Amino acid sequence: MLESPLKRLFACPLKAFTLVEILVVVAIIGILAALLFPMGKSMIEKGNSAKCVNNLRQIGAAIQQYAAENDGVFPYSAGYKYGDTSGATSFTFSTWQAPLAYYLGIGQLSPSTPYTTLPSYDNPKAKHPFNCPSCKTGFRTYTANKYAMGFLPSGATSPYPRRNPLAFQRPTQLILITDSQTVDGQITGNTMQFDDTNYQTIIGTRHSGKANALFADFHIESIDRAKIDPAKNIKHN
Numbered sequence: 001m002l003e004s005p006l007k008r009l010f011a012c013p014l015k016a017f018t019l020v021e022i023l024v025v026v027a028i029i030g031i032l033a034a035l036l037f038p039m040g041k042s043m044i045e046k047g048n049s050a051k052c053v054n055n056l057r058q059i060g061a062a063i064q065q066y067a068a069e070n071d072g073v074f075p076y077s078a079g080y081k082y083g084d085t086s087g088a089t090s091f092t093f094s095t096w097q098a099p100l101a102y103y104l105g106i107g108q109l110s111p112s113t114p115y116t117t118l119p120s121y122d123n124p125k126a127k128h129p130f131n132c133p134s135c136k137t138g139f140r141t142y143t144a145n146k147y148a149m150g151f152l153p154s155g156a157t158s159p160y161p162r163r164n165p166l167a168f169q170r171p172t173q174l175i176l177i178t179d180s181q182t183v184d185g186q187i188t189g190n191t192m193q194f195d196d197t198n199y200q201t202i203i204g205t206r207h208s209g210k211a212n213a214l215f216a217d218f219h220i221e222s223i224d225r226a227k228i229d230p231a232k233n234i235k236h237n
Contacts, residue, residue, distance in 0.1 A: 048134040049207045049222075052179070055129040056214040059142070059177055062103035062129075064218065073162040074176075075099045077149040077193040095192045096144045096177075097130055104129050132179060134206045143180035143202055146195045147235050148216055163236065171216035173232045178223065179204030179211035196230035203228070 066075055077096045106128045127133075132141040150162035168174055180191045181204040194202040203225040204211045213223045216236075228234065 045134065045208065048132070049212065052132045052134060052207065052212045053220050055132065056142070056177060056212055056220050058104060058129040059100060060214050060218040060220070062100040063176070065103045066099050067165065072164050072166065074149050074165065076162060077144040077146045077151045095140075096149055097140060097192075101130075106130075132206065140192065141180055141204075142177050143191055143204075144177050144193045145175050145234055146193045148174050148176050149193070151193060165216055168216050168236050170232060170236075172219070174216040174236055175223070175228075175233050176214045176216050178213035179206055181205060194234075196234045199228060199230065199234060200225060 063074055067073060075096050075098070130140050130142060135141045148163055148168075165171060181202055191202055203223075205225065207222065210222045210224050212220060214220050223233075
């Protein structure tokens with residue numbers, strides 16, 4: 001009578017793994033993890049950078065919509081022009097983001113306070129065009145060029161008048177909006193804007209040591225702040 005294969009299989013003694021074999025397998029798994037983890041992290045960052053570029057594209061479209069309805073000029077980088085000064089709403093002491101929130105669908109118009117924001121706006125986890133996905137701890141993660149956008153400090157004649165893009169001599173080289181290095185959720189925060197004196201500490205490096213930037217002709221590219229030429233990339237003429 002022939003012995004069944006199944007019976008022969010279970011009749012054979014099972015050989016256990018030796019300690020050396022187990023250690024070899026663990027070492028191989030560790031090596032593979034060490035190789036794959038940076039690749040996975042790099043892929044995530046590339047995805048976040050692509051989302052950041054899309055944010056800037058939407059911001060650029062909003063700036064163009066604003067300009068079309070306001071005599072062709074850009075919104076100020078900061079000032080008191082977008083509401084009252086009572087402090088009652090998020091943007092009464094205003095930054096360049098105040099009027100753009102409406103065009104981006106995260107704000108609403110109000111007769112008493114021209115530009116207000118939706119309740120979920122100021123949140124690091126909020127997914128909207130003013131939050132770069134590579135920054136996990138802050139909100140309003142972009143900064144504006146004072147020379148390109150204009151700046152109106154409280155009670156003062158602006159040394160940076162509002163800009164009409166038709167006056168720019170080098171729109172393809174002039175930065176409008178870019179990643180900020182430090183995140184300031186306060187609407188009066190200095191990181192909301194930069195000029196030729198402080199760009200090295202305000203423009204960000206969160207995308208593999210570089211920043212994504214929206215230029216005055218509304219194209220977007222990756223920039224290295226160490227290679228910025230203030231005369232060409234920050235000042236408008």
